Amino acid sequence: AQSVTQLDSHVSVSEGTPVLLRxxxxxxxxxxxxxxxxxxxxxxxxxxxxxxAATLVKGINGFEAEFKKSETSFHLTKPSAHMSDAAxxxxxxxxxxSQGNLIFGKGTKLSVKP
Amino acid sequence: xxxxAQSPRYKIIEKRQSVAFWCNPIxxxxxxxxxxxILGQGPKLxxxxxxxxxxxxxxxPKDRFSAERLKGVDSTLKIQPAKLEDSAVYLCASSLVLNxxxxxxxxxxxxxx
Numbered sequence: 001a002q003s004v005t006q007l008d009s010h011v012s013v014s015e016g017t018p019v020l021l022r023x024x025x026x027x028x029x030x031x032x033x034x035x036x037x038x039x040x041x042x043x044x045x046x047x048x049x050x051x052x053a054a055t056l057v058k059g060i061n062g063f064e065a066e067f068k069k070s071e072t073s074f075h076l077t078k079p080s081a082h083m084s085d086a087a088x089x090x091x092x093x094x095x096x097x098s099q100g101n102l103i104f105g106k107g108t109k110l111s112v113k114p
Numbered sequence: 115x116x117x118x119a120q121s122p123r124y125k126i127i128e129k130r131q132s133v134a135f136w137c138n139p140i141x142x143x144x145x146x147x148x149x150x151x152i153l154g155q156g157p158k159l160x161x162x163x164x165x166x167x168x169x170x171x172x173x174x175p176k177d178r179f180s181a182e183r184l185k186g187v188d189s190t191l192k193i194q195p196a197k198l199e200d201s202a203v204y205l206c207a208s209s210l211v212l213n214x215x216x217x218x219x220x221x222x223x224x225x226x227x
Binding site for chain 2: 032041092101105
């Protein structure tokens with residue numbers, strides 16, 4: 001069975017400082033991994049996806065994530081936080097044979113202080 | 115392109131009443147998903163359609179939840195009768211085909227009194 005664990009339920013950073021949101025996954029075969037963002041009262045927006053090509057994946061709005069098989073991790077980073085980055089972030093896994101079904105982590109709420 | 119449209123945005127009902135949600139996917143998207151997102155949790159898949167056929171409804175509480183996508187475009191999700199634990203945001207998503215990125219609507223927030 002596949003699953004993802006987001007290691008922090010809440011992360012708070014100051015504007016202009018780096019962002020690190022941590023995610024570990026569990027999968028019996030090569031997974032597809034995603035990060036989605038959800039702003040208040042909005043649907044989810046795809047930030048980036050990993051599908052067994054380059055291990056460093058660049059997404060929208062300056063975010064990137066690195067797939068590390070040895071550590072079963074897929075952490076999300078951004079060099080410099082902006083106030084508009086404040087939102088809920090979900091790490092998501094989809095595996096072979098899942099017919100596109102996504103399994104979401106519980107989410108990490110990112111707060112950005114001025 | 116227009117995104118996934120959902121209505122209503124908010125709904126408040128009493129327990130044991132019935133409620134229906136509507137979703138219009140992105141034009142041309144064959145795959146449609148309904149998710150339930152309980153407060154403080156990530157979305158959970160309820161049902162997945164490929165055109166007008168059901169691909170996966172293993173997590174749909176079929177004693178009270180039903181969904182249809184009769185013409186392979188719009189979809190409705192119904193709850194009858196509603197229970198307190200059904201309070202959640204119901205998200206609709208669509209993708210061009212299976213295993214392609216999913217695009218989400220803004221959801222319907224359901225409150226059960």
